[in-house]
Amino acid sequence: MQVNKQFKALCEPTFYRTVDLISVKGQARSDALEAVQALGRNTRHVRVFSTDFMFASIYMHSVAIGLAKAQTHKSQPFQFPPPVGRIPIFLKSMPFTPMSNLTRLHIHMDVPNEAKDRPFYWEPPESNRERTSQLSWILQWSPLIEELKITHWQVYYYTEIQALPIAINRLSKLKILKFYIAIHRRCWHHFASTMYHCTSPKLEELCIEYIDMADMMQPPSPIAGHIYADAAAERNKSRRGNAEWKIAAPRRQGPLSDLKVLAAPALLVDTKKDMASYLEQSPDLEFLSIPQLVRTVTVNDVLQLVKQHCLKLHSIAGSEIQVEQVAKVIPGLMQQLPEQRVKQLFWAGFQENPATDYKSLFRRHSTSIQRIYLNLCRDISSKTIQAIMCECTGLEEFSVLPHNHRSSTKIDLVDSVTPWVCTRLKTLVLTVAFPDLRPFMHGLDGTHKCYYERSAPFFLTWDEREQFEELEKLYRNIGSLTKLEKLTLYAKPIPPANAPADAIDGSACPEDWWIRYRYFTFPGLLSLGDAKSGRPGYLHLLKNLTNLQELMGSVSIDAKETIKTVRWDEIEFMDKHFPKLMKTEFLQFGKATVEGTSWHEPIAWLLRRRPGFKQSMYGLPAPQRSGC
Known part of the structure; x- marks a missing residue:
């Protein structure tokens, strides 16, 4: 298709200003030869660049080829890292110029499994020393970087990445530096101190979020082999006093x-x-x-x-x-x-x-917070959570x-009903505990049925009626949050002391509460109810959540209750009143069909109406530790 040259010159700088190759939509820009070649011709326009390390490695080699053809040389301490393995033929046809005007760079150091299915798959080096070398070489050609974000980097010893502070120290305009790194606990202090002292005097934000590498090895990780090999090599070389393994980190002059x-x-x-x-x-x-x-x-x-x-x-x-x-x-x-x-x-x-009065502390900052x-709460009382919900306007x-599952981290239903x-x-992640009234939990299986399995007209026991009255108040509270965008609710039914062990859902994995929550749903929450039979339902109380984008937690529609109570009416209601909803945990068990029912058909209809809809499983949010 012919494109007007003036129109092209006008649009290209805007189109290539932000290049995101991490998101699903963004990956399409690296799946076609023409798109990659076009990016190579327009790197001067790129200001914001997000990529995984596979494409970062491709970019590095393409820039090197482009510089070699242009016979461009630059005096920098980082020599071009030797390529690992054989350079693919397609790289030779894609010379890049450096992103010399880049101001924001996000590199996801892991390589996603689906990357192997891309047309331009390139095996990046496994060794962290080689990855550090490549990353440092990339940084030297983008001296205007103001924001650098490096995530999902799995490192065992600091010496694997000790060349990185030199590259960061030379980013004189750097204002924001963020790391999300898995590294051995004994290296945390040295890594944090080194990064603090090597950065530009213009730095405005320093965020370092850690995971202990020992935790990353459980269960066994596919990266474990080369990480341990790197670690062993480092120990051996450091014992021999090899000078290249003792690089002195630069230090900033001034505050x-x-x-x-x-x-x-x-x-x-x-x-x-x-x-x-x-x-x-x-x-x-x-x-x-x-x-x-x-x-x-x-x-x-x-x-x-x-x-x-x-x-x-x-x-x-x-x-x-x-x-x-x-x-x-x-x-x-x-x-x-x-x-x-x-x-x-x-x-x-x-x-x-x-001994601490948390209610007064939160009241002290109730309008500002x-x-x-x-x-990762070890212990928090229901009353403290209630105080936050009822004080912080x-x-x-x-x-x-x-x-973990032993932690007393939940709000009791009786405390959640206060307005x-x-x-x-806009974001709410909460665990609500309430008595488990299902008959089989009380040894009444065979003589009593769960409320949703009873024949019409419905008759609720006194305890069930009282619990539904409290649940209705909770659902009204949730429905009043009209600006809510992300809602994650975990149900924590409390079994009676004499409950049969084999009756507790998820008992096969008692340690994993984050798996067990999927067996439950909040009674009546996802149902519109049935006025004729008297079956309760409270989905209509959420009709004002028109900004809702994510609905996660104990909201499975393939649980025992929702298989019986969620049908076309409920899904059409969600489609009408939750127009922005694009992520849920509706299908916790990943079933396509349920014998004798057609509950899955409405969901298939909803998915067709919303391209890009994400159906998550085990959707426990990553815990915010430092606020990065």
Whole structure:
């Protein structure tokens, strides 16, 4: 198709300004030879680039080919990394120019399994040393980068990536640096400290989110082999004193006077002087993740230094790395900061202290606080969750996730019925506990049926009637959140003490509460009910959730209850009243058909009406730790 040259010249800079090759839609731009070649001709227009490491490696080799043809040389400390394996023929026909005007770069260091199905599959190096070399080489040709985000990098020892600080140190315009990295726990402190000291003086945000590499190896990971091989090689070379394995990291000269976000909980603070050095050089600090404190640094020391140096602080994060210290520091900061100052609270590993009045703390910042993430909770009372829902009028995001199945992290149904004041909520992740009244849980199987299996007219027991009245109040509270975009509700039915062991759904995997939740649904939530027979249903109470985009948690429509109660009317209701809904956990068990029923047909109809609709399984959200 012929395209007007003037029109093309006008549109190309806009079209290539943002290139996203990570999203499903964006991957299409790297699936055709013509599209990749067009990108290579327009790299000068790219300002924002997101890619997995496979295409990053392709880009690196294509730039090298382009530079060789143009005979362009640049004096930089990073030599071109030798290619791993044989260079595919298609690369030779795709010379790139560097993205020299790039300002934002996001590299997803993992390579998705589906990448092997792409027309231009390229096997990137497995060794982290080689990946670091390639990444550093890419960075040297984009000196204008202001935001660098590196995610899903699995590293065993810091020495595998010790060349990276040199490349980062040379990004003189860097303002935002974010890492999501799996690395051995004993390397956390060194990695955080090195990144803090090597960055540009213009840095405004430093976010480092960790996963312990030991956790990544359970269950066995396909990357484990080369990671352990790299680790063994490093140990052997370091014992021999090999100089190339002892690269000195560069250090910044001068303070981070523009730093506003410091979310690096693994920074180690040995003395009060260390803590002061971090805070006094960043007077504009607004977001602070509590660093790791040794015993010589007291809670009072931290509070005193924050009061003295952080006059603009309004957001706090605490890590599960040090539960006891954080449990004292965060309440102290919330009490010390001026009223209605705190805007964001990220508290991983929350463990409630009976001596702390959490209700008064949240009331103190009830109109200002917008985001609360109490994730990986070890213990939180139902009353504390109730206080947040009934006090914080400015709240927009609220998430509470347990540390494990033993954690008492839920709001009891009786506490959830109090009218909520947080009507600005856009994101809600919550676990609700209520008595399990199903007959077989009480040893009445065969003599009593579940309410949804009874013949019309329906007669509810006194306990069932009372529970449905409370559930209705809960559903009304949810329905009042008209700005809600993401809703994740986990049902936690509490079995009676004498419940038969084989009657408890999911008993085969008692450790995995995140799998067990899919066996349950909230009684009547997804049903419109039946007025003629008297069967209860409360889906109509959610009709005002017109902004809802995600509905996750215990909302399976292939559970025992919803197979009986969800039909065409319910799906058509959702289609009408949830026009933006594009992600659910409706099909938890992945079944295509259920014998004797046609419940799956309405869902197939809904999926056809909404291209790109995501049906997730095991959709537990990644817990927010640091607020990155």
